[in-house]
Amino acid sequence: MTAQIIVNNLHKYFDKLEVLKGINLEIEKGQVVCVIGPSGSGKSTFLRCINHLEEPTHGEITIDHVITTDPKVDINKVRRHIGMVFQQFNLFPHLNVKENIMMAPLELKLKTKKEAEQKAIELLERVGLSDKADAMPKQLSGGQQQRVAIARALAMEPDIMLFDEPTSALDPEMVGEVLSVMKELASMGMTMVVVTHEMGFANDVADRVIFMDEGIIMEEAPPAEMFANPKNPRTIEFLKKVLSV
Amino acid sequence: MDLMKVFSEVNPLLFEGLKITIAVTVLSLLLAFVLGLCSCFFALSKKAPLRWISKIYVGLIRGTPMLVQVFYVYFAIPQLLQFMGFGVRFTPFTAGLITLMLNAGAYMSEIFRGAINAVNAGQMEAARSLGLSHAQATRKVILPQALRICLPSLVNQFIITLKDSSLISVIGLAEIMYQAKIYQGRTMQSFATYTWVAIFYLVLITLLAYLAKYVERRTEI
Numbered sequence: 001m002t003a004q005i006i007v008n009n010l011h012k013y014f015d016k017l018e019v020l021k022g023i024n025l026e027i028e029k030g031q032v033v034c035v036i037g038p039s040g041s042g043k044s045t046f047l048r049c050i051n052h053l054e055e056p057t058h059g060e061i062t063i064d065h066v067i068t069t070d071p072k073v074d075i076n077k078v079r080r081h082i083g084m085v086f087q088q089f090n091l092f093p094h095l096n097v098k099e100n101i102m103m104a105p106l107e108l109k110l111k112t113k114k115e116a117e118q119k120a121i122e123l124l125e126r127v128g129l130s131d132k133a134d135a136m137p138k139q140l141s142g143g144q145q146q147r148v149a150i151a152r153a154l155a156m157e158p159d160i161m162l163f164d165e166p167t168s169a170l171d172p173e174m175v176g177e178v179l180s181v182m183k184e185l186a187s188m189g190m191t192m193v194v195v196t197h198e199m200g201f202a203n204d205v206a207d208r209v210i211f212m213d214e215g216i217i218m219e220e221a222p223p224a225e226m227f228a229n230p231k232n233p234r235t236i237e238f239l240k241k242v243l244s245v
Numbered sequence: 246m247d248l249m250k251v252f253s254e255v256n257p258l259l260f261e262g263l264k265i266t267i268a269v270t271v272l273s274l275l276l277a278f279v280l281g282l283c284s285c286f287f288a289l290s291k292k293a294p295l296r297w298i299s300k301i302y303v304g305l306i307r308g309t310p311m312l313v314q315v316f317y318v319y320f321a322i323p324q325l326l327q328f329m330g331f332g333v334r335f336t337p338f339t340a341g342l343i344t345l346m347l348n349a350g351a352y353m354s355e356i357f358r359g360a361i362n363a364v365n366a367g368q369m370e371a372a373r374s375l376g377l378s379h380a381q382a383t384r385k386v387i388l389p390q391a392l393r394i395c396l397p398s399l400v401n402q403f404i405i406t407l408k409d410s411s412l413i414s415v416i417g418l419a420e421i422m423y424q425a426k427i428y429q430g431r432t433m434q435s436f437a438t439y440t441w442v443a444i445f446y447l448v449l450i451t452l453l454a455y456l457a458k459y460v461e462r463r464t465e466i
Binding site: 092103 | 370376
């Protein structure tokens with residue numbers, strides 16, 4: 001069986017600046033991969049290349065046997081199966097919570113209005129926000145908004161979820177509620193790639209942890225090994241900084 | 246100089262003119278809305294020739310006085326068409342409508358462009374990450390937010406166009422200002438007539454501004 005996500009020699013330039021310098025990675029179905037590293041290391045850019053929010057400069061990405069870097073591939077179709085959760089939530093402020101969740105399945109004619117509504121209610125229950133279906137995004141706390149954002153991504157019934165620092169913009173007391181939704185998702189067998197600064201989450205949930213710095217993968221290991229016994233000097237230095245606080 | 250006498254005589258005339266003023270302003274603004282949206286999409290297009298078309302259009306309108314544009318549409322273009330073998334003449338109403346539409350359309354194009362750019366880039370990314378095409382994301386996510394952002398500017402443009410419509414009186418459209426000029430010419434009551442015209446416009450525009458504030462509050466997000 002081949003991996004669900006295969007990244008082969010991925011490079012990304014912003015003008016002349018090389019942000020990703022040859023990333024190689026395979027992710028199996030159902031795996032949870034956490035990407036850690038200092039800011040500016042290219043970890044968010046890497047994540048955004050997976051669903052082509054950033055166009056890779058060269059290299060090849062294969063998702064579910066489809067070479068997505070092939071210009072003939074309809075990227076909109078590919079993205080339907082890859083949910084994404086952003087640091088700044090990016091809920092649609094002009095739509096209420098339920099409409100946020102229903103919008104994409106309805107616009108893409110994947111569900112009838114009734115089915116989409118039922119799915120929205122079901123998902124809101126799953127993220128613990130059944131009572132907020134009719135609220136507007138700005139009436140919610142950051143943690144609640146992020147949980148709605150997760151529900152919105154799940155409404156497309158993706159088989160891969162990408163998380164771009166999902167708790168970095170949250171007040172500390174709201175981090176837990178978002179992480180527990182993510183944990184549940186992981187336990188249900190979702191393939192997840194999570195860029196995060198939450199080392200505890202990485203330690204508890206990840207199957208593999210990847211340390212990125214200066215546009216390359218410096219080290220890769222199961223969390224127990226990565227946190228207890230890092231090998232690369234850059235990893236050691238980074239972990240010392242983030243774990244000592 | 247009898248202010249009240251002039252008022253009672255000129256007021257019915259101004260209300261006659263008001264019908265034409267409202268008709269030409271509202272119609273031209275509806276058309277300008279569509280024109281401005283098209284021009285704005287040209288301006289934001291990936292295709293350079295489309296961007297040039299929008300740039301040239303907006304530049305021409307912004308770079309010439311409204312009065313020149315009125316004369317150009319009413320006198321210059323029909324003559325050009327006549328040279329080319331088409332005998333077209335515009336009525337003052339049609340010429341006024343076209344001029345106001347072209348004029349407001351250019352400014353609206355810039356208003357829309359600014360508003361679309363003001364919508365957070367994360368909104369487009371979130372919509373695209375769900376599988377929507379650029380066009381679908383623009384329609385369902387970006388435009389509804391952009392229209393709310395530019396509502397105050399659109400109201401402002403409405404007021405400007407309403408006031409600019411007084412310039413159409415020079416080609417004989419019987420709107421508010423034209424009615425006032427006719428009355429003044431007949432009675433020579435310059436001070437009283439133009440005082441009442443100024444107050445008439447002032448009340449009209451103040452009422453519109455209040456209405457706009459109300460609509461704005463209702464559509465807040």
